[in-house]
Amino acid sequence: MSFYFRALRHGVQRLFTLPRLSLPVILTLSLTLAAVLAVVAISSNLIFKPLPDVKDEQALYQIDRRVTVSGELTVSIFTKKRVALLAQQYQGYGDFTSFSVDDDKVTVNGTHYPVSAFSASDNILDTLGGALLLGEMPSLMNTQDAIWLSQSLWHSAYRSDPAVIGKTLLLGEAEMQIKGIVTDFQSFTPGNDEKYSQQVWRYYNLAEQIKTPTLMTISGDVRALFRETSRPITENDIEQFWHNYYRDHASELGPMESMIEAMGPVTTVKQYRDALMLEQNTMIWFLLATVIILLLMASLNLLNLFIAHYQQREQEFATQLCLGANRKKLIIMSFLENVPTFTLSALLGLLGAAWIIRVLPIVSGGNLELIELVQLDMATISIAITTTLIINLFFAVLSTTQFNQQQLVSNLNSGNKGLNAGKVTILSKVLFIAQISSAAVILTGTAMLAQSAFNTLNVTLGFTPGNTYIAEIVRHGELPELPDEDAVTEPERHKRFNAMIAVKNSVTTTLHQLSQDITVLQSADEPFGFASMINMTQNPETNERLTFLAKYIAPDYINAFNIPLLAGRNVTEDEYTSQARVALINEAFAKKLSTDGTLESVLGVKVASLQIVGIVANNYTIMSKGDGYPTLFYARHALDTLNMQLVMQLPSEHGLSSEQITQVISHAHPEIKYVEVNSLNERWATEMLDERVQFYFVAGLSILTLLLAAVGSNGMAVSFTELKRFELAIRMATGATRLSLLSHTLATFKHLLFSALGIAITSACGLYLMLQQQVAMLPSFSWPALIFFTSLLITIVFFAIILVVWRIINADPMKALREQ
Numbered sequence: 059m060s061f062y063f064r065a066l067r068h069g070v071q072r073l074f075t076l077p078r079l080s081l082p083v084i085l086t087l088s089l090t091l092a093a094v095l096a097v098v099a100i101s102s103n104l105i106f107k108p109l110p111d112v113k114d115e116q117a118l119y120q121i122d123r124r125v126t127v128s129g130e131l132t133v134s135i136f137t138k139k140r141v142a143l144l145a146q147q148y149q150g151y152g153d154f155t156s157f158s159v160d161d162d163k164v165t166v167n168g169t170h171y172p173v174s175a176f177s178a179s180d181n182i183l184d185t186l187g188g189a190l191l192l193g194e195m196p197s198l199m200n201t202q203d204a205i206w207l208s209q210s211l212w213h214s215a216y217r218s219d220p221a222v223i224g225k226t227l228l229l230g231e232a233e234m235q236i237k238g239i240v241t242d243f244q245s246f247t248p249g250n251d252e253k254y255s256q257q258v259w260r261y262y263n264l265a266e267q268i269k270t271p272t273l274m275t276i277s278g279d280v281r282a283l284f285r286e287t288s289r290p291i292t293e294n295d296i297e298q299f300w301h302n303y304y305r306d307h308a309s310e311l312g313p314m315e316s317m318i319e320a321m322g323p324v325t326t327v328k329q330y331r332d333a334l335m336l337e338q339n340t341m342i343w344f345l346l347a348t349v350i351i352l353l354l355m356a357s358l359n360l361l362n363l364f365i366a367h368y369q370q371r372e373q374e375f376a377t378q379l380c381l382g383a384n385r386k387k388l389i390i391m392s393f394l395e396n397v398p399t400f401t402l403s404a405l406l407g408l409l410g411a412a413w414i415i416r417v418l419p420i421v422s423g424g425n426l427e428l429i430e431l432v433q434l435d436m437a438t439i440s441i442a443i444t445t446t447l448i449i450n451l452f453f454a455v456l457s458t459t460q461f462n463q464q465q466l467v468s469n470l471n472s473g474n475k476g477l478n479a480g481k482v483t484i485l486s487k488v489l490f491i492a493q494i495s496s497a498a499v500i501l502t503g504t505a506m507l508a509q510s511a512f513n514t515l516n517v518t519l520g521f522t523p524g525n526t527y528i529a530e531i532v533r534h535g536e537l538p539e540l541p542d543e544d545a546v547t548e549p550e551r552h553k554r555f556n557a558m559i560a561v562k563n564s565v566t567t568t569l570h571q572l573s574q575d576i577t578v579l580q581s582a583d584e585p586f587g588f589a590s591m592i593n594m595t596q597n598p599e600t601n602e603r604l605t606f607l608a609k610y611i612a613p614d615y616i617n618a619f620n621i622p623l624l625a626g627r628n629v630t631e632d633e634y635t636s637q638a639r640v641a642l643i644n645e646a647f648a649k650k651l652s653t654d655g656t657l658e659s660v661l662g663v664k665v666a667s668l669q670i671v672g673i674v675a676n677n678y679t680i681m682s683k684g685d686g687y688p689t690l691f692y693a694r695h696a697l698d699t700l701n702m703q704l705v706m707q708l709p710s711e712h713g714l715s716s717e718q719i720t721q722v723i724s725h726a727h728p729e730i731k732y733v734e735v736n737s738l739n740e741r742w743a744t745e746m747l748d749e750r751v752q753f754y755f756v757a758g759l760s761i762l763t764l765l766l767a768a769v770g771s772n773g774m775a776v777s778f779t780e781l782k783r784f785e786l787a788i789r790m791a792t793g794a795t796r797l798s799l800l801s802h803t804l805a806t807f808k809h810l811l812f813s814a815l816g817i818a819i820t821s822a823c824g825l826y827l828m829l830q831q832q833v834a835m836l837p838s839f840s841w842p843a844l845i846f847f848t849s850l851l852i853t854i855v856f857f858a859i860i861l862v863v864w865r866i867i868n869a870d871p872m873k874a875l876r877e878q
Contacts, residue, residue: 061387061391062390062391062394065390065391065392065394065395066394066395066397066398068395069394069395069396069397069398069399070398072395072398072399073398073399073402079363079364079367080399082360082363083360083363083399083400083403084399084402084403084406086356086359086360086765086766087356087360087400087403087407087446087449088402088403088404088406088407088410089407089410089762089765090349090352090353090356090407090762090766091353091403091404091406091407091408091410091411091442091445091446092406092407092408092409092410092411092413092414093349093352093410093411093414093762094349094350094352094353094407094411094445095407095408095410095411095434095438095441095442096410096411096414096415096418097342097345097346097348097349098346098438098441099411099415099432099433099434099435099438100342100345100415100418100432101342101343101345101346102435102437102438103432103433103435104335104342104432105335105342109245109330109331109334110244110245111186111187111188111241111242111243111244111245112186112187112245112330112331113186113187114187114285115329115330115331116329117152117285117286117287118185118186118283118284118285118286118329118330119283119284119285119286119290119291119327119328119329119330119333120281120282120283120284120326120327120328120329120330120333121136121144121282121283121284121291121296121326121327122134122136122281122282122325122326122328122333123135123136123296123300123323123324123325123326124323124324124326125318125321125322125323125324126321126322126324132324134279134280134281135275135318135323136156136280136281136282137273137275137280138156138262138264138267138270138280139267139268139270139272139273140280140282140303141154141156141179141264141267141280141282142264142265142266142267142268143268143299143303144282144296144299145264145265146265146268147299147302148291148295148299150288150289151284151286151287151288151289151290151291151295152284152285152286152287152288152289152291153181153184153185153284153285153287154179154185154264154282154283154284154285155178155179155181155182155185155186155264155283155285156178156179156182156264156280156281156282156283157176157177157178157179157182157246157280157281157283158176158177158178158279158280158281159174159175159176159177159246159248160174160175160177160279161173161174161175161248161252161253161254162174162175162229162230162258163229163230164211164215164227164228164229164258165227165228166215166216166227169215171211171214171215171256172252172254172256173211173254173256173257173258174246174248174252174253174254174256174257174258175229175257175258175260176243176257176258176259176260177259177260177261177262178259178260178261178262179261179262179263179264180195180196180197180198180201180261180262180263180264181264182261182283183195183196183240185283185285186243186283188240188241188243189240189241190238190239190240191209191212191238191239191240191241192212192220192222192223192238192239193206193223193236193237193238193239194223194237194238195238196237196238196259196261197263198263198266200237201237201260201261201262201263203232203233203234203235204234204235204236204237204260204261205227205229205234205235205236205237205258205259205260206236206237206238206239206240206258206259206260206261207222207236207238207239207240207257207258207259208239208240208241208242208243208255208256208257208258208259209239209240209241209242210242210255210256210257211256211257211258212239214256215227215256222236222239223236223237223238224236229258229260231731231732234258234260240259242255242257243257245330245334246334247334271310272307272310272311283330284327291327292327293325293326293327296325296327297325300323300325313603316603317594317603320603321605348500348503348759351496351499351500352500352759352762352763352766353445354496355493355496355497355500355763355766355767356766357449357452357453358489358492358493358496359493359766359767360453361452361453361456361457361489362489362490362493364396364453364457365456365457365489367457368392368457368458385458388458389454389455389458390454392453392454392457392458393450393451393454396450396453396454397450400446400447400449400450401446403446404442404443404445404446407442408434408438408439408442411434411438411442412434415432415433415434418432487810490771490810490814491813491814491817491818493766493767494767494771494814494815494817494818494851494855495814495817495818495821495822497763497764497766497767497818497851498815498818498819498821498822498848498851499818499821499822499825499826500759500760500763501760501763501764501822501847501848501850501851502819502822502823502825502826502844502847503826503836504756504759504760504763504847505760505840505843505844505846505847505848506826506836506837506838506839506840506843506844507752507756507837508753508756508757508760508843508847509837509840509842509843510837511749511752511753511756512753514746514749515746515749515750515753517678518678519585519677519678520585520621520675520676520677520678521585521619521620521621521677521678522619522620523585523586523619523738523739523742524618524619524707524710524738525707525708525709525710525712525737525739526584526705526706526707526708526737526738526739527705527706527707527708527716527719527735527736527737527738528584528588528703528704528705528706528735528736528737528738528741529565529703529704529705529706529719529720529723529733529734529735530589530701530702530703530733530734530735530736531561531565531701531702531703531704531723531730531732531733532701532702532730532731532732532733533561533701533702533729533730533731534729534730534731555637558702561702561727561729561730562578562702562704564726564727565578565704565723565726565727565730566578567726568722568723568725568726569706569719569722569723569726571722572714572718572719572722573708573712573714575708575709575712576706576707576708576714577618577706577707577708578704578705578706579612579614579615579618579705579706579707580612580613580614580615580634581610581611581612581614581615581618581705582610582611582612582702582703582704582705583609583610583611583615583703583705584619584705584738585619585621585677585678585679586678586679586680586738586741586742586745587607587609587679587680587681587689588680588741588745589703591607591608592605592606592607592608592681593605593606593607593608593666593690594606595665595666595690604647604650604651604688605688606647606687606688606689606690607679607681607687607688607689607690608689608690608692609689609690609691609692610691610692611629611642611691611692611693612629612634612693613628613629613630613631613633613634613693615691616628616642616674618705618707621674621675621677622674622675623672623673623674623675624645624657624673624674624675625648625657625658625660625661625672625673626642626658626661626670626671626672626673627671627672628642628671628672629641629642629671629672629693633693634693637693638693639667639668639669640668640669640670640671640693641665641666641668641669641670641671641690641691641692641693642670642671642672642673642674642690642691642693643660643665643670643672643673643674643688643689643690643691644673644674644675644676644677644686644688644689644691645657645673645674645675645676645686646676646682646686646687646688646689647665647688647689647690648660648670648673650688651663651665651670657673660673661673665690666690668690668692668693674691680745704723706719716735716736716737716740717735719735720733720734720735723735760847760850764850764851764854767851767854767855767858768854768855768857768858771854771855771858771859775807775858775859775862775863786799786803786866786867789802796864796867796868799867800860800863800864800867803863803867804859804860804863807859811855811856811859815851815852815855819848823839823844826839827839
């Protein structure tokens with residue numbers, strides 16, 4: 059049997075006969091590789107590979123103009139008509155197209171399918187690069203009440219039946235005729251909605267949108283795309299378009315220009331891929347850097363284990379050298395012995411990466427755009443194989459070349475006794491400091507991120523959500539929609555109010571039959587503001603344009619949610635019943651309106667034709683994220699009574715489900731067409747999903763880092779203590795106890811340990827503070843978080859070292875004398 063085959067066989071046997079070496083290597087390397095390969099797959103598919111359903115993506119741009127509503131909340135002001143006018147002005151530059159997307163459902167033969175519903179200009183297939191698989195191309199003549207299905211929906215709902223053209227289905231409640239089948243479109247972001255592979259498309263002619271009325275609207279959900287064919291379009295071109303737009307439509311727009319300019323509009327022209335990825339590229343590069351540091355740390359940790367292992371085989375190496383083997387042969391032997399361990403680690407790492415990629419769409423909570431495009435490919439598999447081979451070769455070289463050949467032979471002649479046997483090599487010391495430093499660097503970053511995520515998850519709401527359910531009710535009917543609160547006549551308002559009350563009373567009666575514990579609030583809104591609208595008004599004193607959140611409440615609102623009343627009074631039952639022109643505002647709005655800095659000075663002031671009678675404390679809203687967004691509480695009901703919102707509260711121990719409540723409300727009144735009920739706590743949990751995912755990711759990264767630090771400290775302790783076995787045996791023979799041996803060994807090791815920890819923590823803090831100045835997304839430095847995670851690191855390192863030293867001492871150091 060050849061020398062090299064014996065080395066390979068020994069490596070396979072070592073998987074089972076030496077678990078103290080093989081298990082830490084397999085566990086550490088496979089977990090680290092799983093994280094590394096998952097991030098490599100993400101970066102490969104999302105950064106480097108072309109988008110799968112966009113042709114010539116380098117020439118496709120997304121044009122946007124956004125205004126800031128609150129903090130980080132911005133909205134686009136492009137509409138279909140504005141995109142059409144833009145295309146008309148710069149038609150010589152290239153091709154323009156537009157689309158918007160929402161989540162919806164289609165009904166086919168009584169079966170509901172959730173879909174991403176697109177509304178797009180009829181040239182989007184040519185501009186983006188999609189293909190018509192069956193039926194007619196969309197045009198000006200065939201888009202009325204017509205719909206096109208994606209290939210996925212065609213397959214799932216119609217089993218790819220070619221006779222589907224001409225059939226009808228329900229999109230929501232509207233009947234549509236199927237005109238064609240198009241390829242799936244994956245390269246889009248759904249905004250705040252769900253993203254589905256099953257899609258439906260409705261088309262419109264972009265040029266025809268010029269004929270539609272000019273609306274004084276701010277929030278637009280239309281995405282304007284431009285494909286360069288003649289010359290590029292610039293941000294200055296877009297600014298010039300808006301200048302012309304305001305000038306040419308001044309009579310229809312009124313004060314809209316001053317309103318928009320006061321909100322700080324920002325124009326951007328980005329390549330479509332960059333617009334899709336937003337700031338995700340930075341995050342992916344950050345993740346890639348983090349996992350590379352993790353891999354480096356894991357490698358350094360495991361290298362100490364291998365050095366300790368091969369130090370115990372010094373006599374074997376000396377014997378091989380005496381028998382004629384050269385250093386190259388020892389390196390190859392070491393490499394082959396490690397091949398089974400590293401191969402198994404690579405396979406487990408690939409399996410782990412595949413699992414991570416599979417669950418990413420579930421746990422990412424929308425943090426990663428286009429995550430469905432990520433998959434393990436040959437590039438990722440090649441990187442896994444190459445990485446493990448390089449690490450194996452690196453280990454083999456360093457583990458065998460650290461020994462002095464003459465010293466090995468000398469140790470063989472002396473039985474490995476004496477002073478030289480007790481020395482720790484410079485390489486081992488450098489590796490230990492490097493691995494502790496890398497652990498400190500990662501833990502410093504995760505400490506700050508964990509602190510930030512924890513603070514976000516434990517935000518002070520400023521109210522009590524309780525066991526509250528929100529019912530979204532859609533009624534049959536065609537009451538005219540009125541564009542503005544001020545344009546509504548009192549008879550019309552009371553007509554709508556009474557129609558709403560009739561349905562609400564019927565629903566309340568039916569709900570009480572289900573349970574007498576259900577309290578249906580008069581108020582039609584909840585504090586989070588999941589369905590609130592942004593309105594604008596003018597400060598009567600300064601003529602300043604103000605944006606505010608509009609909520610529709612009743613006298614029971616502030617008591618139901620325990621919101622403090624700071625000044626003035628609550629609205630009365632008579633004021634709500636008569637739909638009086640009174641309102642409450644929150645503290646943030648009051649401070650904007652106050653002339654002398656006091657809340658009381660705002661009482662009696664009219665805002666949006668409503669008299670302010672009370673001021674309530676700020677509370678957390680989806681809009682403000684805890685900062686307190688100006689809010690106006692209408693003491694009346696919303697004008698749109700076809701889309702009602704019903705707020706119900708139950709005792710905390712009550713066990714009714716959303717489905718039970720939905721079923722009861724659906725049959726409570728003949729005018730009710732559609733009902734959807736959600737728990738307020740469930741909606742809040744969904745809203746905070748991204749932050750929870752971030753916290754869990756940071757926690758997982760911290761645990762993995764601490765595990766690697768423990769493995770590295772274990773390896774260093776093994777290496778150091780094995781070198782001291784002969785000395786420990788002499789001390790035990792002269793009467794030393796195990797506890798005194800432990801104390802002596804730790805005292806000898808403490809200078810290296812404290813030096814490593816000091817260098818690690820200092821360098822980690824300095825590096826983070828330097829990066830924080832360069833990367834705005836990093837949270838502020840937190841000493842409490844740093845102290846907590848550093849304490850964990852020090853505790854685990856000490857525990858790992860003590861555990862190893864105690865184990866070796868208990869293994870009877872006297873055996874070392876007998877072995878020699």
